Amino acid sequence: xxxxxxxxxxxxxxxxxxxxxxxxxxxxxxxxxxxxxxxxxxxxxxxxxxxxxxxxxxxxxxxxxxxxxxxxxxxxxxxxxxxxxxxxxxxxxxxxxxxxxxxxxxxxxxxxxxxxxxxxxxxxxxxxxxxxxxxxxxxxxxxxxxxxxxxxxxxxxxxxxxxxxxxxxxxxxxxxxxxxxxxxxxxxxxxxxxxxxxxxxxxxxxxxxxxxxxxxxxxxxxxxxxxxxxxxxxxxxxxxxxxxxxxxxxxxxxxxxxxxxxxxxxxxxxxxxxxxxxxxxxxxxxxxxxxxxxxxxxxxxxxxxxxxxxxxxxxxxxxxxxxxxxxxxxxxxxxxxxxxxxxxxxxxxxxx
Numbered sequence: 001x002x003x004x005x006x007x008x009x010x011x012x013x014x015x016x017x018x019x020x021x022x023x024x025x026x027x028x029x030x031x032x033x034x035x036x037x038x039x040x041x042x043x044x045x046x047x048x049x050x051x052x053x054x055x056x057x058x059x060x061x062x063x064x065x066x067x068x069x070x071x072x073x074x075x076x077x078x079x080x081x082x083x084x085x086x087x088x089x090x091x092x093x094x095x096x097x098x099x100x101x102x103x104x105x106x107x108x109x110x111x112x113x114x115x116x117x118x119x120x121x122x123x124x125x126x127x128x129x130x131x132x133x134x135x136x137x138x139x140x141x142x143x144x145x146x147x148x149x150x151x152x153x154x155x156x157x158x159x160x161x162x163x164x165x166x167x168x169x170x171x172x173x174x175x176x177x178x179x180x181x182x183x184x185x186x187x188x189x190x191x192x193x194x195x196x197x198x199x200x201x202x203x204x205x206x207x208x209x210x211x212x213x214x215x216x217x218x219x220x221x222x223x224x225x226x227x228x229x230x231x232x233x234x235x236x237x238x239x240x241x242x243x244x245x246x247x248x249x250x251x252x253x254x255x256x257x258x259x260x261x262x263x264x265x266x267x268x269x270x271x272x273x274x275x276x277x278x279x280x281x282x283x284x285x286x287x288x289x290x291x292x293x294x295x296x297x298x299x300x301x302x303x304x305x306x307x308x309x310x311x312x313x314x315x316x317x318x319x320x321x322x323x324x325x326x327x328x329x330x331x332x333x334x335x336x337x338x339x340x341x342x343x344x345x346x347x348x349x350x351x352x
Contacts, residue, residue, distance in 0.1 A: 007049050010035045020320050023050050023069045025061040032056040037067035052321040078103055079114050079294075086126050094126045115292070124263075184232035185220060187213040188240055190247055191340075192333045196220065197240050198229075203256030204239060207308040209329040246310055249340040251277060259307050264295075268302035275316045278342040282320045304328055310337070 010018035018035035025032035026042045032050065033039060050056040053063065053070040063070040085102050086094060096107035099122055103110055114122050183205065185198035190209075196216040198206040210216045221229055242253050252273070271286050283303070287295045303314040309329055315337040319325040327334035 004049060007035070008044060008047065011047070012041060014038065023053055023056050024048065025050060025056050025059065030061055031064050032061040032069055033064040034067040034069045037064055037069075039064065039066055052319075052323070082110070082114055082122065083125065086122060090126060094123045096122065113294075181224060181227040183220070183224065183227050183229045184235060185217065185229060186231060186233045186236045186240060187216055188233075188244070190244055192247060192329075192336060195240070195243065195247070197236055197243060199236060199239070200258045202258035204308060204311065205258045207243060207311050209309050209333055243310055247337065247340065249277075249342075252311070252313075255311055257308060257311070264298060265302040265305060268299055269306060269312045272303070272306075272312050272314055272316060275313060280316050280318045280338065280343050283317055283325070284320055286317060300326070313337075316341075316343070 007018070007022055007024065009015075011024050014036045016034075016036040021035075023032045023034060025048045027046045027048065028042065032053065048056075048059070050059065050061075057063075057070075082099050082103060085099065092098075096110055099110045099114070100107040103113075105113075111121065114125070181200065183198050183200055185196060185206075187194055187196045189195075192209050193211045194209070194213050194216055196206065196208040196210070196213075197204060198220055206220060208216050208219065210219075221227075239255055242255060246252050267290055268286060271289055275281055281289075283299045284293070284296045286299045287293055290299075292298070299317070303317050304326065306312045306314045306328070309315075315327060315334045317325070324331050324334055324338075
């Protein structure tokens with residue numbers, strides 16, 4: 001009861017400090033709001049409290065259009081619309097003028113709004129989609145030329161300009177399943193099940209967690225079926241031991257990495273590595289720290305794309321309401337990692 005009373009007091013005071021801690025819903029209107037919402041206060045009998053927007057929506061309430069308690073501001077909604085516009089026209093050049101006409105605003109505002117919401121410029125977003133289509137086409141057995149043009153590139157030279165950052169190898173090599181690339185790997189038992197560590201000559205390219213050594217190896221080979229992939233337990237042992245020590249709660253050590261990412265993903269991963277052991281940050285905390293407060297979803301996507309579990313500690317990023325949120329390798333492993341580091345967030349399971 002005391003919790004309900006304190007929440008009601010925060011609503012009456014329009015206390016912005018309570019934003020993110022809970023939302024309140026009004027039965028008569030079917031709308032839920034932030035505590036600081038400027039709308040007229042309802043009667044207490046009409047109010048229900050929820051720990052998170054998702055809980056209010058499951059109960060049938062919709063987000064307020066004034067305070068946007070779900071984080072979906074008009075700018076974010078417009079960015080979603082522009083993303084769909086780009087996705088439907090990958091065979092056309094991406095211009096700020098065309099996007100501004102679609103959004104009914106200035107090119108400068110489109111650029112700022114889109115980058116704030118996604119962490120990428122419209123052109124970078126289109127390039128990422130095109131590269132993804134090329135990869136899919138190559139995996140399906142298509143030629144480099146066919147995959148290139150199907151993805152909307154006017155020439156193969158445009159694709160090769162982006163190959164190093166997007167593929168980690170040339171498109172032709174990727175099309176051959178990584179032919180010519182040498183990858184060493186090992187799988188070892190750990191407190192979280194099985195740990196796979198793989199590396200090229202340049203450094204660690206994959207750290208994965210799972211229940212089955214065979215499944216982890218198969219997943220690695222699926223990505224590059226023609227690469228020279230071979231076991232190398234002794235050669236990788238120093239790096240494996242450093243990662244095992246970190247799983248057991250030891251401080252991180254600097255390890256050489258050979259991972260490919262967009263510029264924004266790299267910024268996110270660097271921010272994650274700066275989170276002190278035993279502490280957590282929310283996805284929106286990370287976005288704000290990067291100067292992109294509207295890029296919460298892009299931060300979450302970058303966490304999900306992290307190819308080196310534990311080394312880049314995406315397990316230290318949780319939801320705004322304190323719940324664990326998602327984790328590529330399973331929430332039980334995320335909780336165990338946080339518990340091993342002494343984080344209080346380890347006691348908050350995922351909700352919703």
